[in-house]
Amino acid sequence: MKRLTSCLMVGVLFMLGWSALTAGPPDTVSLEVMNPRAKIPPPPFFPPSPRVKELSGKKIGIYWLGKAGGDNFWDGVDELLKERYPTATIVRYRGPFDLGDEMAAKISKEVDTVLYGVGD
Secondary structure (H helix, E strand, O other), rough: HHHHHHHHHHHHHHHHHHHHHHHOOOOOOOOOOOOOOOOOOOOOOOOHHHOOOOOOOOEEEEEEEEOHHHHHHHHHHHHHHHHHHHHHHHHEEEEEOOOOHHHHHHHHHHOOOEEEEEEO
C-alpha cells in the first residue's frame, strides 16, 4: 500500500510538472519600472557672468577647499597674478566644496572675479 501511494504521488507530480511545461508562455507580460528617487525638479540654471576683460586694478578672489598640497598651487597663482597685475588685489577664501548661497553672495559682493579651486 505504501508503495502504491508513492507511485501515485510520483505520477501526480509528474503530470502537474508536464502540464506546466507544455502550457507555454503567457500571451502578454507586463513590467512596471519605478524610479526609487521619485521625480526631482532640476536645480535652477544661472548663466555665467560676463568675463572680466582686464584684471589690472581689480579684486581677484581665490576660493580653495583646503585639500592637501593645494596651498602650494594657490600660492604660486597668487604670486603670478601679483607679478602680472601689480595693481590687482588678491583676496583668499577657504571653505567646503559647496560654496553655499551665503558664501557665494559674500564673495560676489567683495570681488570682481573669482578663481574656484577644488581638489583632484
